[in-house]
Amino acid sequence: MLREVAVKKPCSFIFTMALIVLAVLQYKPAVLNYTTRFVDFAQYMLQYGVTLFPIADDLQPYPDYTVFNTLLVYLVSLPFGRISILSMGFPFCVAAALMLVFIYKLGALHEKKWGAYGVVFALFTWSFLDGVNSLALDVYPALFTVMCFYLAYAGEMHQQRFRLLLVLAGLALGFAFRGPIGLIGPASVVASYYLLSRQWRMLAVFSLLAGVVLAIGVALLAWAAYVQGGEAFLQEVLVMQGLGRFGSDHAPRYYFYFSAGLMTYGVTAFIAVGVIIRKGKHFFERTPHPATHLLLYLTGWLLVVVVLFTIPSSKKARYILSITPAISLLAAYIFVDRSPLFTRTRQKLLRFCFNLPAVGLGLLLLAWVYGFYAQIPLRPNYLGASTGMIVLAALRPWMKSQLHAHPHREFLIFSFGAATFLVLDMFFFNAITYHLELANEPTPKFLPYWFW
Numbered sequence: 001m002l003r004e005v006a007v008k009k010p011c012s013f014i015f016t017m018a019l020i021v022l023a024v025l026q027y028k029p030a031v032l033n034y035t036t037r038f039v040d041f042a043q044y045m046l047q048y049g050v051t052l053f054p055i056a057d058d059l060q061p062y063p064d065y066t067v068f069n070t071l072l073v074y075l076v077s078l079p080f081g082r083i084s085i086l087s088m089g090f091p092f093c094v095a096a097a098l099m100l101v102f103i104y105k106l107g108a109l110h111e112k113k114w115g116a117y118g119v120v121f122a123l124f125t126w127s128f129l130d131g132v133n134s135l136a137l138d139v140y141p142a143l144f145t146v147m148c149f150y151l152a153y154a155g156e157m158h159q160q161r162f163r164l165l166l167v168l169a170g171l172a173l174g175f176a177f178r179g180p181i182g183l184i185g186p187a188s189v190v191a192s193y194y195l196l197s198r199q200w201r202m203l204a205v206f207s208l209l210a211g212v213v214l215a216i217g218v219a220l221l222a223w224a225a226y227v228q229g230g231e232a233f234l235q236e237v238l239v240m241q242g243l244g245r246f247g248s249d250h251a252p253r254y255y256f257y258f259s260a261g262l263m264t265y266g267v268t269a270f271i272a273v274g275v276i277i278r279k280g281k282h283f284f285e286r287t288p289h290p291a292t293h294l295l296l297y298l299t300g301w302l303l304v305v306v307v308l309f310t311i312p313s314s315k316k317a318r319y320i321l322s323i324t325p326a327i328s329l330l331a332a333y334i335f336v337d338r339s340p341l342f343t344r345t346r347q348k349l350l351r352f353c354f355n356l357p358a359v360g361l362g363l364l365l366l367a368w369v370y371g372f373y374a375q376i377p378l379r380p381n382y383l384g385a386s387t388g389m390i391v392l393a394a395l396r397p398w399m400k401s402q403l404h405a406h407p408h409r410e411f412l413i414f415s416f417g418a419a420t421f422l423v424l425d426m427f428f429f430n431a432i433t434y435h436l437e438l439a440n441e442p443t444p445k446f447l448p449y450w451f452w
Contacts (some may be wrong), residue, residue, distance in 0.1 A: 001108040010112070012062045013099045014119055018097035021123070022132050025426050026089035031445040032437045035088075037062070039445040042073040042083050042362075043223045048076065049251075052224040053237075057270055060408025061229045063236040066221070068177045069137060076451075085449045088136060103325045107332060108155070110153060110291050116411065117332035120269075123418045127264040127317050128324045129425050130282040138321040144170045145186040147327040149301065152190050152206075156197070164206065169214055175217035179241040183214055185298035185322055192300040197293070218242075256315045257306045264317040265327060271345065272302070272330035278341055279333075295333060303328040335410060342370075350410060354400070355395035360385065360424050367432070379435040385427035392420050 006013040037110055041054035041062065054059035054070045072091035079081050100119050120224030120250060122128055131139055148170040155163030168370050174182035188208040194203035225237040272349050276299050282288055283296040302323050309319045334342040334349070369378030399416060403409045438444060 010104060010116070014104055018100045018119075018123075019093055021251075021422060022093040022096055022129075023086060023089065025129065025133050025422070025430065026093065027426070028085060028434055028450055029437065030441075030446040031085070031088060031442055032441045033134070034061045036441075036443055037443045038090065038126045038133070038135055039072070039083055039447070041065075041086065042077060045070055045074040046077060046083065047083075051122045052228045053233075057130060061225075061233055063229075063233065063240040064223070065137065066158070066176060066179055066241075069140070083447060084451050085447050086451050087133075088447070089352050092132050092135055092139050094304070095139050096128070097140070099143040099146055099325065102143070102150050103328055105215045106146065106150045106153065106325070107329050109157060111336055114329065114332055114336045115293075117335045117414070118329040120411075120414055120418045121268045121328040121331045122324055123364070124266065124421055125268045125324055125328065126143070126425065126429070128139065128245060128321065129422075130264075130429075131321045131431060133320045134318070136318040136321065137178055138318045138451070140324040141182045141185050142324055143172050145175040145189050145305075145322040147303075148186045148190050148327075149175075149193060152193055153165040153297065154263075155201075158201070164202075164209070167206070168209055171210055171213050172217065174220075175214070179215065179221070180218065181219060181241075183210070185245070185305060185308060187214075188304045189301045189322070192304045193268060195307055196296055196300045197249070197268045203259075224296065252388075253315055254310055257310055257320055261317045261320065262306070265323070268324075268327050268331045271334060272327035274345060275330045275333050275342075276302075291333070291336065295330065298326045298330050302330070312418070335414075346410065350417075351427065353413050356417050356420040356424075357389045357396060360389040360420060360428065361393065361423070363428060367428075376436070378432050381427040381431040385424065385431075388423035392416070392423065 002417065037056065040056060044055045044059070045051065048055065048059075051067065051145070053063070053067050054060045054065055069091060070193065073083070073088055076090050077087040082089065100122055103118045103122055104115035107113075107118045109115075128142075130136075131142075148167045151163045151167045154159060171183045171187055174186050176182075187206075191203060191207060194200075194206055212236065221232075221241070222234055225234040228316065229236075275295065279292065279295050280299075282292050283299070285292075288296075305320050305323050305326075309315065334345050364380060364382060367378040367380050368382070395416075399413070403412055407413065
């Protein structure tokens, strides 16, 4: 039954399964760190009603964020009359699940297998999972980036130029959820696609229309700021959501996204870079394969986002969350190209997936030993992690014997590795991060997990 749904309605299957998995990963006793302010925003909206900007502790409007995420949390929480972990995280889980659907649809324009592997690679990407779990607003630009790119790319493939209007609507949504940077990121990616595909007229028209959408967005943002907080608040909003993002007291660290920032995207980023290096010489051939065209556009997408977010002084790995679809589909190409070029990479990755439960048990042992000597011991969920790893390790010999000649052997082994990684993410990485942050959090927001 489940297999039939997955084959006949893959997008519905991906959305539903991803939503369930990401909602489960949201589980924690309290909201910590900078996202505690999101709890305040939602609670004040429940108490005082909808406002044009979120309001903070002093009942003054908060300039750094638009109101749309708070509005979604408010609408989800309203039927239950209270804020919960799930009502806080549900909009992010929906956005991330939709992002996975568009990753599949984009890859499936060439091969369904490409889209399916891209989805699994995204779930194998730590920064993506961490961004959803930590309620990073950058999840929304990531969704609108892949949505806009898909609409532009598919529209050109099917000669449906009217899709440009939907792309502009996606840019408007990006602005609504993340301010100007939520539009500039997706617009830059789409512009890079038109540039690399040499659609000069479309590039000019799109750039002009995107500029108009940006101008309208800024005007509406300024109007809302003036209505709610007056001239002083208007100036604060324009600084915080405009030029203020490019100047700060942080060290520039221009290399960050080319080193440590990219490393948090794990094996997906490493394999994606390997694909770029090995296929790069074919990008500008006279008659390249259509799949090679997509690899070129995905490479442009990756570089544009990394370079764009290198300009501001403040840098965090979650700011470039919108590279996730690009690197996931780039990495997934190793399962699409059956030439000897990627044979060793595939074999090493599948071997790693098979051995990941043993690696997980080793990490648990290291954390346990480390606790005897460290001043602040690591606190993974030993019961959950060890149970999950032992069950998966016990499943490994059965899979090895049963999948030897299975037509979807590689996909099932890779999915096994992703499932192992998800268990580790929930019971090991998330648990450790939560307890370390809790020790330094002066005002944790303890909330029930369920809606009710």
